[in-house]
Amino acid sequence: QKEVEQDPGPLSVPEGAIVSLNCTYSNSAFQYFMWYRQYSRKGPELLMYTYSSGNKEDGRFTAQVDKSSKYISLFIRDSQPSDSATYLCAMSDENTSGSRLTFGEGTQLTVNP
Amino acid sequence: GAVVSQHPSRVICKSGTSVKIECRSLDFQATTMFWYRQFPKQSLMLMATSNEGSKATYEQGVEKDKFLINHASLTLSTLTVTSAHPEDSSFYICSFQKGGNQPQHFGDGTRLSIL
Numbered sequence: 001q002k003e004v005e006q007d008p009g010p011l012s013v014p015e016g017a018i019v020s021l022n023c024t025y026s027n028s029a030f031q032y033f034m035w036y037r038q039y040s041r042k043g044p045e046l047l048m049y050t051y052s053s054g055n056k057e058d059g060r061f062t063a064q065v066d067k068s069s070k071y072i073s074l075f076i077r078d079s080q081p082s083d084s085a086t087y088l089c090a091m092s093d094e095n096t097s098g099s100r101l102t103f104g105e106g107t108q109l110t111v112n113p
Numbered sequence: 114g115a116v117v118s119q120h121p122s123r124v125i126c127k128s129g130t131s132v133k134i135e136c137r138s139l140d141f142q143a144t145t146m147f148w149y150r151q152f153p154k155q156s157l158m159l160m161a162t163s164n165e166g167s168k169a170t171y172e173q174g175v176e177k178d179k180f181l182i183n184h185a186s187l188t189l190s191t192l193t194v195t196s197a198h199p200e201d202s203s204f205y206i207c208s209f210q211k212g213g214n215q216p217q218h219f220g221d222g223t224r225l226s227i228l
Contacts, residue, residue: 034216043119043206043219044157051214088156099145099210101217103156 006104119220136207
Protein backbone atom coordinates (compact mmCIF):
# COMPACT_ATOMS: atom_id res chain seq x y z
CA GLN A 1 0.00 0.00 0.00
CA LYS A 2 1.29 3.45 -0.90
CA GLU A 3 1.88 5.93 1.89
CA VAL A 4 -0.15 8.56 0.05
CA GLU A 5 -3.14 7.79 -2.15
CA GLN A 6 -4.58 10.44 -4.41
CA ASP A 7 -7.69 10.26 -6.56
CA PRO A 8 -6.12 9.77 -9.99
CA GLY A 9 -8.72 11.50 -12.12
CA PRO A 10 -8.70 12.74 -14.73
CA LEU A 11 -11.29 15.24 -13.63
CA SER A 12 -13.21 17.40 -16.10
CA VAL A 13 -15.51 20.18 -14.89
CA PRO A 14 -17.28 23.19 -16.41
CA GLU A 15 -15.99 26.67 -15.71
CA GLY A 16 -17.32 28.03 -12.43
CA ALA A 17 -17.66 24.63 -10.78
CA ILE A 18 -16.36 23.82 -7.31
CA VAL A 19 -13.58 21.28 -7.50
CA SER A 20 -12.64 18.90 -4.71
CA LEU A 21 -9.26 17.16 -4.77
CA ASN A 22 -8.40 14.58 -2.13
CA CYS A 23 -5.58 12.54 -0.67
CA THR A 24 -5.46 9.92 2.04
CA TYR A 25 -2.35 8.78 3.84
CA SER A 26 -1.26 6.04 6.19
CA ASN A 27 1.70 7.57 8.06
CA SER A 28 0.38 9.18 11.24
CA ALA A 29 3.69 11.02 11.64
CA PHE A 30 2.91 13.36 8.74
CA GLN A 31 2.51 16.89 10.10
CA TYR A 32 3.13 19.18 7.11
CA PHE A 33 0.77 19.11 4.15
CA MET A 34 1.14 20.80 0.81
CA TRP A 35 -0.70 21.16 -2.45
CA TYR A 36 1.23 21.87 -5.62
CA ARG A 37 -0.08 22.73 -9.06
CA GLN A 38 1.90 21.52 -12.07
CA TYR A 39 1.24 22.75 -15.57
CA SER A 40 2.37 20.61 -18.47
CA ARG A 41 6.16 20.66 -18.94
CA LYS A 42 6.65 22.89 -15.88
CA GLY A 43 7.80 22.36 -12.32
CA PRO A 44 5.32 22.16 -9.42
CA GLU A 45 4.12 25.46 -7.99
CA LEU A 46 3.26 25.69 -4.30
CA LEU A 47 -0.40 26.50 -3.73
CA MET A 48 -1.04 25.75 -0.07
CA TYR A 49 1.09 24.80 2.93
CA THR A 50 -0.51 23.75 6.20
CA TYR A 51 0.67 22.35 9.47
CA SER A 52 -1.40 19.75 11.34
CA SER A 53 -5.20 19.71 11.24
CA GLY A 54 -7.46 22.56 10.20
CA ASN A 55 -8.47 24.72 7.29
CA LYS A 56 -6.56 27.34 5.34
CA GLU A 57 -8.00 29.65 2.75
CA ASP A 58 -6.23 31.64 0.05
CA GLY A 59 -8.43 33.32 -2.51
CA ARG A 60 -10.39 30.66 -4.39
CA PHE A 61 -8.41 27.84 -2.76
CA THR A 62 -9.16 26.15 0.55
CA ALA A 63 -7.04 23.40 2.04
CA GLN A 64 -8.43 21.08 4.70
CA VAL A 65 -6.52 18.64 6.85
CA ASP A 66 -8.21 16.01 8.99
CA LYS A 67 -5.48 14.13 10.79
CA SER A 68 -7.93 11.90 12.66
CA SER A 69 -9.10 10.51 9.32
CA LYS A 70 -5.70 10.89 7.62
CA TYR A 71 -7.39 12.83 4.87
CA ILE A 72 -6.58 16.11 3.15
CA SER A 73 -8.52 18.08 0.58
CA LEU A 74 -8.09 21.04 -1.72
CA PHE A 75 -11.19 22.93 -2.81
CA ILE A 76 -11.19 25.28 -5.76
CA ARG A 77 -14.12 27.67 -5.99
CA ASP A 78 -15.26 29.32 -9.20
CA SER A 79 -12.87 27.20 -11.22
CA GLN A 80 -11.29 28.76 -14.30
CA PRO A 81 -9.79 27.26 -17.47
CA SER A 82 -6.42 28.49 -16.19
CA ASP A 83 -6.81 26.08 -13.27
CA SER A 84 -6.41 23.19 -15.72
CA ALA A 85 -3.29 21.39 -14.50
CA THR A 86 -2.15 18.40 -12.48
CA TYR A 87 -2.52 18.84 -8.72
CA LEU A 88 -0.12 17.05 -6.41
CA CYS A 89 -0.58 16.58 -2.70
CA ALA A 90 2.61 16.24 -0.67
CA MET A 91 3.38 15.72 2.97
CA SER A 92 6.25 15.25 5.40
CA ASP A 93 6.77 14.35 9.02
CA GLU A 94 7.99 16.31 12.01
CA ASN A 95 11.35 14.58 12.09
CA THR A 96 12.37 15.83 8.70
CA SER A 97 10.93 19.28 9.25
CA GLY A 98 9.54 19.74 5.79
CA SER A 99 12.22 17.80 3.97
CA ARG A 100 11.73 14.61 2.03
CA LEU A 101 8.26 15.02 0.68
CA THR A 102 6.00 12.10 -0.01
CA PHE A 103 3.85 12.88 -3.04
CA GLY A 104 0.54 11.62 -4.26
CA GLU A 105 0.36 10.46 -7.88
CA GLY A 106 -1.40 13.64 -8.95
CA THR A 107 -4.89 14.46 -10.22
CA GLN A 108 -5.22 15.91 -13.70
CA LEU A 109 -7.91 18.60 -13.80
CA THR A 110 -9.47 20.14 -16.89
CA VAL A 111 -11.79 23.13 -16.54
CA ASN A 112 -13.85 23.57 -19.69
CA PRO A 113 -14.90 27.09 -20.79
CA GLY B 114 6.27 33.00 -4.16
CA ALA B 115 9.89 31.96 -4.16
CA VAL B 116 11.71 32.04 -7.48
CA VAL B 117 13.87 29.13 -8.59
CA SER B 118 15.59 29.33 -11.94
CA GLN B 119 16.52 26.10 -13.70
CA HIS B 120 18.52 25.90 -16.93
CA PRO B 121 18.44 24.64 -19.57
CA SER B 122 14.75 23.91 -20.01
CA ARG B 123 15.34 21.46 -22.85
CA VAL B 124 18.32 19.37 -23.90
CA ILE B 125 18.61 16.99 -26.82
CA CYS B 126 21.93 15.26 -27.22
CA LYS B 127 23.65 12.12 -28.39
CA SER B 128 24.23 9.07 -26.25
CA GLY B 129 27.48 9.30 -24.29
CA THR B 130 27.28 13.04 -23.76
CA SER B 131 27.45 14.56 -20.29
CA VAL B 132 24.77 17.10 -19.51
CA LYS B 133 24.88 19.75 -16.80
CA ILE B 134 21.70 21.24 -15.33
CA GLU B 135 21.88 24.35 -13.19
CA CYS B 136 19.46 25.42 -10.50
CA ARG B 137 19.49 28.78 -8.76
CA SER B 138 17.42 30.29 -6.00
CA LEU B 139 16.89 33.92 -6.94
CA ASP B 140 15.34 35.37 -3.82
CA PHE B 141 16.35 33.30 -0.81
CA GLN B 142 19.20 31.25 0.56
CA ALA B 143 18.47 27.57 0.79
CA THR B 144 19.66 25.17 3.44
CA THR B 145 18.70 22.11 1.45
CA MET B 146 18.30 21.27 -2.22
CA PHE B 147 16.62 18.34 -3.88
CA TRP B 148 16.79 16.78 -7.32
CA TYR B 149 13.86 14.83 -8.74
CA ARG B 150 13.05 13.08 -11.96
CA GLN B 151 9.59 12.65 -13.34
CA PHE B 152 8.32 10.27 -16.00
CA PRO B 153 5.23 11.09 -18.06
CA LYS B 154 1.99 10.97 -16.10
CA GLN B 155 3.82 10.01 -12.93
CA SER B 156 4.68 11.84 -9.75
CA LEU B 157 8.11 13.12 -8.76
CA MET B 158 10.79 10.65 -7.74
CA LEU B 159 13.42 11.97 -5.35
CA MET B 160 16.95 11.33 -6.61
CA ALA B 161 19.10 13.07 -4.02
CA THR B 162 19.20 15.61 -1.23
CA SER B 163 22.07 18.01 -0.63
CA ASN B 164 23.09 20.67 1.82
CA GLU B 165 25.52 23.44 0.99
CA GLY B 166 29.09 22.29 1.45
CA SER B 167 28.15 18.66 2.07
CA LYS B 168 28.04 15.62 -0.13
CA ALA B 169 24.67 14.75 -1.55
CA THR B 170 22.64 11.90 -0.12
CA TYR B 171 21.34 9.68 -2.90
CA GLU B 172 18.17 7.62 -2.86
CA GLN B 173 18.38 3.90 -3.20
CA GLY B 174 18.88 2.88 -6.80
CA VAL B 175 20.29 6.24 -7.92
CA GLU B 176 23.89 5.97 -9.09
CA LYS B 177 25.96 8.74 -7.53
CA ASP B 178 28.68 8.39 -10.16
CA LYS B 179 26.08 8.77 -12.87
CA PHE B 180 24.30 11.75 -11.39
CA LEU B 181 26.84 14.18 -9.97
CA ILE B 182 25.48 16.85 -7.69
CA ASN B 183 27.41 19.95 -6.70
CA HIS B 184 25.79 22.22 -4.14
CA ALA B 185 28.19 25.10 -4.68
CA SER B 186 26.48 27.73 -2.53
CA LEU B 187 23.26 28.51 -0.69
CA THR B 188 21.72 29.61 -3.99
CA LEU B 189 23.24 27.27 -6.58
CA SER B 190 23.19 23.56 -7.24
CA THR B 191 24.07 21.61 -10.37
CA LEU B 192 23.22 18.12 -11.55
CA THR B 193 25.48 16.52 -14.14
CA VAL B 194 24.23 13.46 -15.94
CA THR B 195 27.43 11.73 -16.99
CA SER B 196 27.68 9.67 -20.16
CA ALA B 197 23.95 9.90 -20.67
CA HIS B 198 22.06 7.09 -22.38
CA PRO B 199 18.51 6.93 -23.78
CA GLU B 200 17.19 5.44 -20.53
CA ASP B 201 18.28 8.66 -18.77
CA SER B 202 15.77 10.63 -20.84
CA SER B 203 13.36 12.19 -18.39
CA PHE B 204 12.13 15.43 -16.83
CA TYR B 205 14.56 16.58 -14.13
CA ILE B 206 13.38 19.07 -11.52
CA CYS B 207 15.26 20.80 -8.71
CA SER B 208 13.85 22.31 -5.55
CA PHE B 209 15.11 24.51 -2.76
CA GLN B 210 14.10 24.56 0.87
CA LYS B 211 14.76 27.72 2.85
CA GLY B 212 14.97 26.00 6.21
CA GLY B 213 13.33 23.57 8.56
CA ASN B 214 9.52 23.61 8.49
CA GLN B 215 9.54 25.45 5.17
CA PRO B 216 8.03 24.11 1.96
CA GLN B 217 10.09 23.20 -1.09
CA HIS B 218 10.05 25.53 -4.08
CA PHE B 219 10.62 23.99 -7.47
CA GLY B 220 12.35 24.99 -10.66
CA ASP B 221 10.57 24.66 -13.99
CA GLY B 222 12.37 21.48 -14.90
CA THR B 223 14.70 20.30 -17.63
CA ARG B 224 13.47 17.95 -20.31
CA LEU B 225 16.38 15.72 -21.26
CA SER B 226 16.23 13.63 -24.40
CA ILE B 227 19.12 11.33 -25.24
CA LEU B 228 19.20 10.05 -28.80
